[in-house]
Amino acid sequence: MPKETELKLRASPETLAALREHPLLKKRNKSGWQTRELLNQYFDTPERALAEARVALRLRRDGDTVIQTLKCRGTSVAGLSERNEHEWQLDKVKLDLKKLDDSCWPVQLADLDKKTIKPLFTTDFTREYAEIAWGRGKAKVVIEAALDQGFVIAGKRKEAICELELELREGEPAALLELAAELAASVALMPCDISKAERGYRLLEPERFELDLSVADLEADMALDDAYAALAWQLLGNSQRLAEQYRHSGHWRSLQDWVQNLIELRAITASLGQAAPRAATRDLRARLDALLEDWRPLVQAGNGDEDIRRAAPEQFAEELDDPRWGQFSLETSRWLLSRAWAAERKGRGERQGKALLASWLAHLIAEEGRALKLSLYTQRPEDLAEQLPRIEQVMAWLHHARHVLDAPQMDRLYGDMKKLHELAEHPISDEVLEARIEQARAVDQSRGWKHLLKA
CATH class of the missing domain: 1.20.120 (Four Helix Bundle (Hemerythrin (Met), subunit A))
Structure with missing residues (x-):
C-alpha cells in the first residue's frame, strides 16, 4: 500500500517569499520552481462518518488531470505525518464510488452506504514546487518542497492556506526534520499537525469541532525508554495541535493546555535520572524553560484577569512569528527520533532505560x-x-x-x-x-x- 510521508509547516506570505530564494533550497534545487493550481473537493456523509474513522476522501483537479484520493488512518506528530494513500486518475470530475472497494476501504466503514457521501468543502490553492535533492551520508535524499497559498472554503467561511509542505520521495523521514530545522533557524516556520481537511471540518462546524489529541499507549511491562518516547511524542504533538488551535480560535483553554503539555514534557524529562544524563537533555530543558518563563506566568495571571486573556492571542501571534517555537518543535522532534537522551549514558543508565x-x-x-x-x-x-x-x-x-x-x-x-x-x-x-x-x-x-x- 502506498504511504505518504510529509511535513507541513505554517508560514507567512513573507516567509514563503523568502523560502523561494533561501540558499539552502537554492543550492539543492534540481528542477527549478514550477507552479500549478490545485482545486480540491472533500467528501463525507452528513453524519461525518469518514472523519470519525479518520479517513479523507478527495477529488483534485490539477490542470486537465482529475485524481481521486483516499487517505486512511496514519500517524502524525509535530507536523510530520505518515498515512496510507490510494489514488486513481479519473476521466471526469465526479466521484467514482466503485473505486472504493474492499482492497482499500476501511473495515470500520464496511456497512456505510456510500451513496450518502456528499461534497462538503474545498481547499483551493496555488502550489509552487521543486525537487530538492542532496546526499546524506551514503544515502540520497529527494524531497518535494511545495509552497502553498490559497483558501479552505466551507460554505460562507474561509481560512487562508499559507504553508510549506515537504514530502519525502527518497530517503529517511529524519531528513525531512533536518531540512525543516535548518530552514527554521532563519525563518518562522510552525509545524502544523492539523491537516487541510481538518481545517475544513473546523470551518464547516466550529461548534462541533473537537481537537483530536493523541494518547500514548503506556503498558506496565514496556521499557522506560519506550514509555518516555511515547509520552514525549504525545506531549510534543499535542502541544503543536493546541498551538494551532489557539492561533485559530483564541480559546483560553487551548492556551492553558498548551502550557500544561510543555510543563509535563519538562517534568518527565527531568525525572529520568541516569537514564537521560543531564548533558543529553540540557538543550531541550533550556528551550522548554525559555518558553515556560514567558508563558507560564502569563497563563497563571490570565486565569484571573480578563484583560490579560483578551490580549493573549496577539501576544501568541507574535510568538509564532518568531522562529523560536518552530525551532523548538523541530529540534525536539529530531532529538526524540534519534533517542538522543540515551546516547551518552553509562551502564547504570542503560539498565534504567531498559527497566x-x-x-x-x-x-x-x-x-x-x-x-x-x-x-x-x-x-x-x-x-x-x-x-x-x-x-x-x-x-x-x-x-x-x-x-x-x-x-x-x-x-x-x-x-x-x-x-x-x-x-x-x-x-x-x-x-x-x-x-x-x-x-x-x-x-x-x-x-x-x-x-x-x-x-
Missing part, C-alpha cells in the same frame, strides 16, 4: 515522595512552592501512567496531587495557607500515597 515502566515508576514515586516530606509542609505551608518541580514530576507520571501501578486509589491520588499543585501555584493568603495544610495532609495520609512510599 520495566511499572517497577521504575513505583521506585521514582517512592523516592520523590519521601524527599517531598509532605508532613513538613503542614507546618510550613508558605514554602510549598519550593517543591513544585518534584510535585510536577510525580503528577505528570500519575496523569499518564497511574494505570500501570499496582496500588490502590490511584485516580483519587492523582486528583489530590492536582489540587496540591494548584494550591502551590496560588499566591499566598491565609485561606490558601490553610488549604495547603489540609491538602498536604490529605495526600500524605491517603492509602495510595502510603502504599507507593513503601516501595
Whole structure:
C-alpha cells in the first residue's frame, strides 16, 4: 500500500517569499520552481462518518488531470505525518464510488452506504514546487518542497492556506526534520499537525469541532525508554495541535493546555535520572524553560484577569512569528527520533532505560515522595512552592501512567496531587495557607500515597 510521508509547516506570505530564494533550497534545487493550481473537493456523509474513522476522501483537479484520493488512518506528530494513500486518475470530475472497494476501504466503514457521501468543502490553492535533492551520508535524499497559498472554503467561511509542505520521495523521514530545522533557524516556520481537511471540518462546524489529541499507549511491562518516547511524542504533538488551535480560535483553554503539555514534557524529562544524563537533555530543558518563563506566568495571571486573556492571542501571534517555537518543535522532534537522551549514558543508565515502566515508576514515586516530606509542609505551608518541580514530576507520571501501578486509589491520588499543585501555584493568603495544610495532609495520609512510599 502506498504511504505518504510529509511535513507541513505554517508560514507567512513573507516567509514563503523568502523560502523561494533561501540558499539552502537554492543550492539543492534540481528542477527549478514550477507552479500549478490545485482545486480540491472533500467528501463525507452528513453524519461525518469518514472523519470519525479518520479517513479523507478527495477529488483534485490539477490542470486537465482529475485524481481521486483516499487517505486512511496514519500517524502524525509535530507536523510530520505518515498515512496510507490510494489514488486513481479519473476521466471526469465526479466521484467514482466503485473505486472504493474492499482492497482499500476501511473495515470500520464496511456497512456505510456510500451513496450518502456528499461534497462538503474545498481547499483551493496555488502550489509552487521543486525537487530538492542532496546526499546524506551514503544515502540520497529527494524531497518535494511545495509552497502553498490559497483558501479552505466551507460554505460562507474561509481560512487562508499559507504553508510549506515537504514530502519525502527518497530517503529517511529524519531528513525531512533536518531540512525543516535548518530552514527554521532563519525563518518562522510552525509545524502544523492539523491537516487541510481538518481545517475544513473546523470551518464547516466550529461548534462541533473537537481537537483530536493523541494518547500514548503506556503498558506496565514496556521499557522506560519506550514509555518516555511515547509520552514525549504525545506531549510534543499535542502541544503543536493546541498551538494551532489557539492561533485559530483564541480559546483560553487551548492556551492553558498548551502550557500544561510543555510543563509535563519538562517534568518527565527531568525525572529520568541516569537514564537521560543531564548533558543529553540540557538543550531541550533550556528551550522548554525559555518558553515556560514567558508563558507560564502569563497563563497563571490570565486565569484571573480578563484583560490579560483578551490580549493573549496577539501576544501568541507574535510568538509564532518568531522562529523560536518552530525551532523548538523541530529540534525536539529530531532529538526524540534519534533517542538522543540515551546516547551518552553509562551502564547504570542503560539498565534504567531498559527497566520495566511499572517497577521504575513505583521506585521514582517512592523516592520523590519521601524527599517531598509532605508532613513538613503542614507546618510550613508558605514554602510549598519550593517543591513544585518534584510535585510536577510525580503528577505528570500519575496523569499518564497511574494505570500501570499496582496500588490502590490511584485516580483519587492523582486528583489530590492536582489540587496540591494548584494550591502551590496560588499566591499566598491565609485561606490558601490553610488549604495547603489540609491538602498536604490529605495526600500524605491517603492509602495510595502510603502504599507507593513503601516501595
